[in-house]
Amino acid sequence: MTEQPGEGAATEVAASAKDLTKTYGKGEAEVRALDGVTVDLMKGEFTAVMGPSGSGKSTLMHCLAALDTPTAGEAIVDGTSLGRLKDKDLTTLRRERVGFVFQSFNLVPTLSAEENILLPLSLAGRKPDREWFDQVVDSVGLRPRLGHRPSEMSGGQQQRVACARALVSKPSIVFADEPTGNLDSTSSAEVLGFLRRSVDEFGQTVVMVTHDPVAASYTDRIVFLADGKIVDELRNPDRDQILAKMASLQDVAAQKAAG
Amino acid sequence: MLLLTWRNLLARKVRLLMSTLAIVLGIGFLAGVMTFSSGLNATFQNIVSGSTSDGLVRPAGDVSAANAGVATTQLITPADIDKISALPEVEDATGSVDGFGSFLLGEDDKLVGGQGAPTLAFNYAPADNMAGEDILVLNEGGWPEQPGEVTLDTSSAERGGYEIGDTVTMIVPTEGQDPRRTFTLVGTADFNGGGTAGATLVLLDTAEAQEIFLGGEDAFTSVALTAADGISQTELAEAASAVTPAGFTAVTGDKVVEETQDQIGQFLDVIDIFLKVFAGIAILVGGFIIFNTFTILVSQRVRESALLRALGASRKQVTRSVLVEAFLMAVVGATLGLLLGLGLSRLLAGLFRSFGLDIAGDVLTLTPGTIFWGYVVGVAVTMVAAFVPARRAAKVPPVAAMRDDLVVQEKGMGRRLLLGTIAMVVGTAFVVVGLTGAPGTDAYWIGAGAVIWVITTAVMAPVVGQPVLLLCRSVFGRVFGTAGLLAGENALRNPRRTGATASALMIGLAVVSAVGVLASSLSATNDATVDDAFKSDFLVQMPTFQSFPAAFGDRMEDVDGVDQVSRQQATPVSVEVDGEPDQTFLTGVDQAFLDIYDLAMIDGTDQMSGRQAILNEGRADDFGAGVGDTIDIQFPGGETIAVEVVGVSEESPTTSGITTPLALLAEAGIKRSDSSLSIMLAEGADRASAKQDLEDVVEALPILSVQDKEEFKELISSQVNQLLYVIYGLLALAVVIAVIGIVNTLGLSVIERTREIGLLRAVGLSRRKLRTMITLESVAIALLGAVLGMVVGLVIGVVLRQSLKDDLTELSLPLDNLVIFLVVAVLFGVLAAVVPAIRASRMKVLQAIATE
Incomplete structure (x- = not known):
């Protein structure tokens, strides 16, 4: 687990996909969501996975995060191959080594912010590291809101709670699925800023699926997916590069549809 | 977590x-x-x-006279009691006179506590119970000290409307005298244990008790013993046995x-x-x-x-x-x-x-x-x-x-159908085994099969209920338009949920229907039996079928137009079967009985006298006895008489398993009383006026009723119905729980469909129509439960009747009741929908649509 801020960036692999394939349906109706994807995601890096709708970016993340099982190929998280794991071991892996931030904020409505943040630890029966908890809470600026229920918080606040929840168990890797998809621009900036800081200050590994170029511009590296395949990648991207890349991908898709 | x-x-x-x-x-x-x-x-x-008390000296034998409620002529004299009380082991011996066949009338001249609990009349003689306390505890007033005085138990005095000093009317079994007698209430008392469990206690002065119950003889029917210090109950009983007179035993x-x-x-x-x-x-x-x-x-x-x-x-x-x-x-x-x-x-x-x-x-x-x-x-x-x-x-x-597209994967209905069919077949197999007379009790086999049927129907309700729901949809759609159609669709779209909710009601109605079939068949069987067996013009008996003083019959013989009054007196007796005493009933009848009722004889003759008896088929089988054999019958009080079997008859509701001449009971020391009277009118007698005259006899002594055939049928079916209503009342609870289930399901469905309801409202469904829609969905669920329950219940009822066909010879389906149940089910459906419907109609359109 990487705890020292800023150390060892981009040298070790946090998670990787090897020839990952995922199909839905059968025969005529078969959809290849992933078509032999191979990629390494580095420790201490903020990586974005981008692509047009239906490119397979969410599926890739679900498979890497042990939420879904691939049809073929191998997904490795923190040195562990997921293919051979039983449900019980997958559960443990999700609990101990993976953190999630979802598009819709996905908090448990009956629990307060603090209880939501501590939920993964209480599920694991672990005692929270108070110092770490305080550090995370302060860095997302939620201190005054800890006692509130999700229904009493704005979307941005809820998503920050979700971020804090993802970090509090000190996972090897945090997956974020369109974390700003339902947020206004100010809230988006807060959430992205926090994810960026968690990488810079806490050395956290973050993988984010997004189709928002602004969100992607916060990252260290962008992997582009189209039709279930990796088609390109960018390092330390700026917004214009991303927009250009996305536009070209859209064009390819449009040409395909036309032809 | x-x-x-x-x-x-x-x-x-x-x-x-x-x-x-x-x-x-x-x-x-x-x-x-x-x-x-x-x-x-x-x-x-x-x-x-x-x-x-510590010990009791009572008539010997397997059939306890006291428990059987039969008066015997076995008596113990004061001299005998003196002998017992002279024993060093005995501290105290108190003679009691236990009287049967007396009844307490209330101030309104109606029988007090006439619903089955007995009237215990006895002399007041203070005795101690096993704990050394008084057996009877005075509540108010005093004890009876001279003839004409009576002490009653507190609750009976209350129910009779009597206060101390009032004149109390009783019916007493004294031979040859007016059975109606009055006393002055001098006190109220109860058993030491508290209450009387509904029994009526009548305490009399010893001399008067002897006069009423023993014909004035200075004697007692039993003796209560109190042990001397340091003497155990066993030692006491053993010591007393040595001096107990013949025919008595100390226990x-x-x-x-x-x-x-x-x-x-x-x-x-x-x-x-x-x-x-x-x-x-x-x-x-x-x-x-x-x-x-x-x-x-x-x-x-x-x-x-x-x-x-x-x-x-x-x-x-x-x-x-x-x-x-x-x-x-x-x-x-x-x-x-x-x-x-x-x-x-x-x-x-x-x-x-x-x-x-x-x-x-x-x-x-x-x-x-x-x-x-x-x-x-x-x-x-x-x-x-x-x-x-x-x-x-x-x-x-x-x-x-x-x-976003959350779909809970549900397994297809195919497997459910297959397993359900197998379970149904297994259940049917159990029932068939029960019906064809397999080893063990038929009812257990059928019961097990019925339970399997009910549970399987509950599980299969989503599949087998489909036709009912489809019918509901088409009827609702035609009658209520779009709202009806939507309601039908809603009931259909989650068959599991609809089925499971309906199942709760189904179980209740299955039991109700099965019980209904049995009750209806029982009534029909009774009607047929009465039609067949009621040969006399009138039948006179207590509504509780207890026995009553013979004086009534004597009076009825004098009524104008009455040709014959036949007396029947029933008593429990004991006959040894395979070395074990087997308790059964014996009815003593007079010659008139044999004239009025032709017992259907299988073997031998129905004419008997002296020590002779007719057995019915079942008893003859039990005893392994036939015409010409002799059986030993032990009567209450311990008398055993060897009786020759002269005939074997088919079973008849007019008599018990053993029928003997009335005189045999007297010979066995049973005091005369009647269990029922059958009255034949003379030819050409005025039926209406004769009935009026007979009723006049009874009116003064309001414990008896004079019934003709129709009235008797009504009495029996009203008793069946009373039991049926109690059962329905108890089942109502299950139905209430089922209705709560419908409320619950509908409420949850409404919450779940918030968005959809908003949408419907947005495109123009009025609040009223929305309520109709939800109500109709509820009615569909209720109807499904009712229909499935009735079908299963009817089948179970018919099968049970079939297995009991020896007793329930007629099969009758309570179709009118079923229609009522169906209407009630619809009403419950409407009722269950009230709250959910109001809730749904109050939703704000925009908010509902925005709900995720």
Whole structure:
């Protein structure tokens, strides 16, 4: 687990996909969501996975995060191959080594912010590291809101709670699925800023699926997916590069549809 | 995780309260029944042990005259008692005169406590019970000290409307005198154990008791013994045996208590089992509701379960969280249920009090056993019912947390249909085995088959109910337009949910219908039997079929137009079968009986005299006796007489298994009284005026009724109906629980369809139409439950009748009742929809649409 801020960036692999394939349906109706994807995601890096709708970016993340099982190929998280794991071991892996931030904020409505943040630890029966908890809470600026229920918080606040929840168990890797998809621009900036800081200050590994170029511009590296395949990648991207890349991908898709 | 469970419970208070209500009612009923039963037991136990002395000298024999309620001529003289009391082991010997066949009339001239509990008339002679306390405790006034004075038990005096100093009217069995006699009430008293359990106590002065019951002879029917210091009951009984006169025996108080409790126990067990069956039905129905509620709650929480799984909760943790929720709910439900049960037991006690069975209020307490079983059953049923939904919750894939299109994968109906069909076949096999007379009790086989049928129908309701729901949709659509069509669709779109909700009602109605078939067949059978057997013009008997003084028959013989008055006197007797005494009934009849009723003889003759008897087919089989054989019959009081069998007849409702001349009972030392009189009019007599004259005889002595054939039929069917209504009343609870289930399901469905309802409202469905839609969905569920229940119930009823065809010779389907049930089911459907419909119609259109 990487705890020292800023150390060892981009040298070790946090998670990787090897020839990952995922199909839905059968025969005529078969959809290849992933078509032999191979990629390494580095420790201490903020990586974005981008692509047009239906490119397979969410599926890739679900498979890497042990939420879904691939049809073929191998997904490795923190040195562990997921293919051979039983449900019980997958559960443990999700609990101990993976953190999630979802598009819709996905908090448990009956629990307060603090209880939501501590939920993964209480599920694991672990005692929270108070110092770490305080550090995370302060860095997302939620201190005054800890006692509130999700229904009493704005979307941005809820998503920050979700971020804090993802970090509090000190996972090897945090997956974020369109974390700003339902947020206004100010809230988006807060959430992205926090994810960026968690990488810079806490050395956290973050993988984010997004189709928002602004969100992607916060990252260290962008992997582009189209039709279930990796088609390109960018390092330390700026917004214009991303927009250009996305536009070209859209064009390819449009040409395909036309032809 | 526990925290989350707790929060979930709190967040869904109303919904859980509704399903908790199912547990509360079920456990409430069970606890009520158990409390009532133990209270009933305690009441009798207190009375029995509080009113029994250390030892008793009583007539010998297997049939206890006192328990049989038959008066014998076996007597013990004061000289005999002196001999007993002179024994060093005996501190005190008190002679008692136990009188039977007397009745207390109230101030309104009606029989007091005439619903079955006996009237115990005896002389007042102070005696101690086994604990050394007085057997009788004075409540008010004093004891009877001279002829003309009487002391009654407190409750009978109250029910009769008497106060001390009032003139009390009684009917007494003194031969050759006016049976109506008056006394002055001098006091009220009770058994030491508290209350009398509904029996009427009449305490008389010893001389007067001897005059009334023993024809004025200075003698006693039994002797209560008190042991001297340091003498055990056994030593006391042994010592007394040495000087006991012939025909009498000395027994210990413990033995008397044991015998009485055995006898009462049988009766109490029947009540106990009877009530527990209904508690079981209520709990089973409650289990369905709980299952259904949890299924819906779990499906509504798919996203939350998926989130928990994504955050690292194991399947076990998710399952456990649902189960812990169920557990907490069960504990709360069972606790409330136990309290409700306490209230219910008081209610039941009140009901039984109105039948004349007094239960002291202070014995109705929650025993540790009741509390234990209340919690165990409540928790077990809830946990079992919640287990499948809990497992389903755990099977939600974590990725569901991130998908918008949440579809809970449900297995096809194919497997359910296949398994259901197999189960149906198995159930049918059990029934067939029962009907074709397999080893063991037929009823058990059929019962097991019936239970399998009911449960399978419940599980298969989603499949087999389809036609009912399709019919509902098309009828609703035609009658109510779009709202009706939508309602039909809603009922159809989640067949599992509709089916499971309807199942609760189905179980209740299946039992109701099956019982209905049996009751209706019983009435039809009775009608047919009465038509066939009622040969006399009038029948005179007590509504409770107790025996009554012979003086009534004497008077009726003098009525104008009466040709013959036939006397029948029944008594329990004992006949040895395979070396074991077997208790049965014997009816002594006069010659007129044999003239009026032609017994259908299988063998021998129906003309008998002296020590001769006719057996019916069943008894002849039991005794292994035929024409020409001799059987030893032991009568109450210990007299055994060898009787020659002269004929074997078919079974007849006009007599018992053994029929003998009336004189044989007198020979056996049984005092004369009548169980029933059959009256034949002379040819050409005026029927109406003769009936009026007979009724006049009875009017002065209002314990008897004179019935012609139709009236007798009515009496019997009213008794059948009374029992039927009690059963329906008890089943009403199961139906109420089922209705709560419908309310619950509809409420949850409305919440689940918030968005859709908003949409419908937005495109122009009026509030009223929306309410109609929800009401109709409810009616569809209720109809489904009712129809399935009736079909299953009818089949079970017919099968049960078939297995009892020897007793229930006629099959009758209560079709009119079924129509009523169907209407009631529709009404319950409408009722169940009220709250959910109002709730749905109050939703704000925009908010509803915006709901995710």
